[in-house]
Amino acid sequence: MDPAFAIAAEQGVLIVSASGENRTGGALSDRARAGNTAKVLKSLDAPGLTAVRFLAPGLDAWDPLLLARLLSVAREAEARGLSVDASGLPHGMGRVLDMALAVPPQNAGGRAEEPGFLETVGEKALAWPKIASAVLDFLGAITQSLARLLAGRASVSSRDVWAVFRECGVDALPIVTLTSLLLGLILAFVSSMQLKLFGAEVYVASLVSVSMVRVMGPVLTGIVLAGRTGASFAAVIGSMQVNEEVDALQSFGIRPVDFLVLPRVLGMVLMTPLLTVYADVAGISGGFLVGALMLDIAPAVYIENALSFLSLSYLWIGLFHALVFGFIISFAGCYEGMNCERNAAAVGRAATAAVVNSIVGIIVATSIITVILTEIGL
Secondary structure, eight states, X not given: OOOSEEEEEETTEXXXXXXXXXXXXXXXXXXXXXXXXXXXXXXXXXXXXXXXXXXOTTEEEEOHHHHHHHHHHHHHHHHTTOEEEEEESOHHHHHHHHHHHHSOOOOTTOOOOOOXXXXXXXXXXXXXXHHHHHHHHHHHHHHHHHHHHHTXXXXXXXXXXXXXXXXXXXXXXXXXXXXXXXXHHHHHHHHHHHHGGGTOGGGXXXXXXXXXXXXIHHHHHHHHHIIIIIHHHHHHHXXXXXXXXXXXXXXXXXXXXXXXXXXXXXXXXXXXXXXXXXXXXXXXHHHHHHHHHTSOOOHHHHHHHHHHHOOHHHHXXXXXXXXXXXXXHHHHHHHHHHTOOSSHHHHHHHHHHHHHHHHHHHHHHHHHHHHHHHHTTO
């Protein structure tokens, strides 16, 4: 038999018949086979067609190559809105063709078209109202949880609160000590290079102490806690979302905000100011090392100069910064964790977003607080 496709049209139905030996190495060359398939595809454009029917009368032999060509014809037919009937094929071939048609075609290795700049900006802008609503809802949930705590009805474990205290406080002391000490060294060294021009190296003490207590100490502590603890909050709660532990808490009648979020918010808000005071002392000590060892300032003179320019208002301003930063860090970490999708990659994205949002929030909050305090004369 001639191993080729026979094409006929009857009452709007294109009949494609495969016969003979249709397999690799058969009597018909691959070029002739491809040319015959192209002829069938061209026939699909004939006017008045509503369906395509495959037949295989007297088929001697076939292999997956024949099935692949029939599949290409079937997909082109479906793309033109034509129905495909494979009931005339051998039982095994017809079932395989039906299953292949049920699977949507892949992108053949092509890359998906990426959205343009304006489209990306538009999507981000349209997403802001939804994000703002979700943030306000989460803030309201924390406020309600705090009210339940004050009323004695919150599901808060004291063990969890103390664990957060340790994580935000004692466990963070080494990294805060190192960074604050080095920051004090840097501030003292850089400022001394300019003050030497006027013979005023002694004022290095006041510059370092005031800058550390008022702004730099809280900001540095906040950034360290954002990268160390805020990311941990997001990762832990996000992992619980992946493992459906948050759903398990709800099934037991435990509010996740009370059990997971409130202890972390309270622990961070209370421990950040204390850690900031420690960072201030470490930073001033770093400046003291530069003043005493490199600038030959007498220790007593350095300490007297540092204390004379410090005031209690500077300390309260720094502690207020730290209080705000603690809430921003804990809020961002818990929010990203509670809204984490349920896969491993989403946990990493949640931790990254928590750190980025915390640092941006710290910088924005510092700017706003500084402007307000400057306007009121503090």
